[in-house]
Amino acid sequence: MKRFLIPLVVFVVLVIFLAIGLTLNPRDLPSPLKDKPAPAFTLPQLAAADKAFSPADMKGKVWLLNVWASWCVSCRQEHPVLMDLAKSGSVPIVGLDYKDQIDDAKNWLKKYGDPYVVSAVDADGRVGIDYGVYGVPETYVIDKAGMIRLKHTGPITPDSLKTQILPLVAELSK
Amino acid sequence: MLRTLLVCYTLVFGGTTMANEAAPMAADVVVEKRLMEISEELRCLVCQNETIAASRADLALDLRREIRTMIAEGKTDKEILDFMVERYGDFVRYRPPVKPTTWLLWAGPFVLLAGGIAALIAFLRRRVKDEAAPELSEEERRRAAALLDQSNS
Numbered sequence: 001m002k003r004f005l006i007p008l009v010v011f012v013v014l015v016i017f018l019a020i021g022l023t024l025n026p027r028d029l030p031s032p033l034k035d036k037p038a039p040a041f042t043l044p045q046l047a048a049a050d051k052a053f054s055p056a057d058m059k060g061k062v063w064l065l066n067v068w069a070s071w072c073v074s075c076r077q078e079h080p081v082l083m084d085l086a087k088s089g090s091v092p093i094v095g096l097d098y099k100d101q102i103d104d105a106k107n108w109l110k111k112y113g114d115p116y117v118v119s120a121v122d123a124d125g126r127v128g129i130d131y132g133v134y135g136v137p138e139t140y141v142i143d144k145a146g147m148i149r150l151k152h153t154g155p156i157t158p159d160s161l162k163t164q165i166l167p168l169v170a171e172l173s174k
Numbered sequence: 175m176l177r178t179l180l181v182c183y184t185l186v187f188g189g190t191t192m193a194n195e196a197a198p199m200a201a202d203v204v205v206e207k208r209l210m211e212i213s214e215e216l217r218c219l220v221c222q223n224e225t226i227a228a229s230r231a232d233l234a235l236d237l238r239r240e241i242r243t244m245i246a247e248g249k250t251d252k253e254i255l256d257f258m259v260e261r262y263g264d265f266v267r268y269r270p271p272v273k274p275t276t277w278l279l280w281a282g283p284f285v286l287l288a289g290g291i292a293a294l295i296a297f298l299r300r301r302v303k304d305e306a307a308p309e310l311s312e313e314e315r316r317r318a319a320a321l322l323d324q325s326n327s
Contacts, residue, residue: 026222032263099232125236132261134219134233 027135031151038065038142039130046097046105046119053094053120055146062172064093064165065140066116067128069100070108072136078155079112085161086115091169095119098128098136141165143172205245212241212254217266225268 033039042054055065066082068075086093095116097105102121109119122128131140132151141150150168152160210227216237218229226234226241237258244254255267264270272280310318 029219029263029265032260125233126240129236129240129261132263134262 025154028153029134031132031148033132033140033148034151036148038140038146038148039127041120041122041127041130043096043120043122043127046095046102046109046121049102049121053118055142058092058094058142059146060144062091062144062169063142064091064169065096065131065142066093067096067098067131067133067136067138069098069136070104071100072098074155075137076112078137078157079115081156081158081161082115083113090166091173092117096127096131097121098133099123099125139165141168141172205242208245208251209238209241212245212251213238215255215268216258217268219262219266 038055040055042052045051045053068078082093085091093116095118097119099122102123105119105121109116120127125133131138135153137155139152139156140148141152143149149172150164152165156165213227213234214225216226218224218226218231218234218237220231220233221229224231224234226237240257241254244257249257258266264276270276270279
């Protein structure tokens with residue numbers, strides 16, 4: 001009996017490790033930018049190219065920076081959630097239109113609705129690099145002092161909104 | 175005569191001119207070589223098992239452009255790697271730094287190897303012991319001797 005004990009224990013440990021591994025998302029990487037100041041930038045606005053947007057404009061507010069693009073399939077999936085969030089008015093969402101064609105982006109917002117208080121155009125993806133963007137859509141929760149408090153990679157689901165983003169926004173807004 | 179000269183000229187210099195035109199990226203061989211060396215060290219986060227040097231993903235293209243710019247600005251390799259780690263985290267490096275969160279990553283394979291060797295040694299020792307001829311007791315020895323004597327007579 002004892003000779004089977006060791007292989008059994010090894011097997012169980014292996015199964016536990018594999019089971020944990022299966023529940024992890026390899027795309028979900030911890031962002032080194034968490035609790036660091038949101039990188040500064042100045043980019044033209046999508047709606048009015050002669051006007052600029054800079055994260056400094058949002059100082060004193062808790063806000064979301066949502067990286068999106070008209071070519072991004074998962075952004076379609078996330079879009080209704082953002083529309084609902086915008087309607088609820090609980091937190092302003094700023095869009096970062098990442099490596100997109102301006103006309104495509106405008107049409108996309110016209111077709112599916114515009115949840116953003118403003119969208120900044122990052123045509124060459126330079127600002128995206130500063131934010132460590134590697135998989136659109138990505139969403140950053142930024143606090144009143146301009147610090148990144150959370151990075152959410154991939155589409156926001158109603159569940160992640162309810163369990164992660166909104167509680168954090170509520171806490172930061174205090 | 176003129177034609178012959180032209181043909182000679184084309185034969186001698188034509189090839190090199192063409193080659194230069196075909197590869198504008200290699201204009202600065204030193205920069206490209208450094209770019210390759212640095213981007214071999216970096217993981218493309220879009221296709222996580224490829225280096226930035228090998229990947230054809232859009233992001234890898236952008237990051238190679240970024241590295242090229244930084245090389246032109248005279249940044250050191252370390253500064254460039256730090257730039258990437260600041261934005262994308264340790265995961266971007268194929269050789270992550272040794273620190274408490276990566277100890278298991280670095281030591282894990284050696285721990286497994288040591289465990290495997292220990293198990294192998296234990297197994298072999300036990301097998302040698304099992305296979306060794308069983309010792310005969312005094313009584314058995316006497317009986318064996320008696321049997322041998324019988325068959326001899």
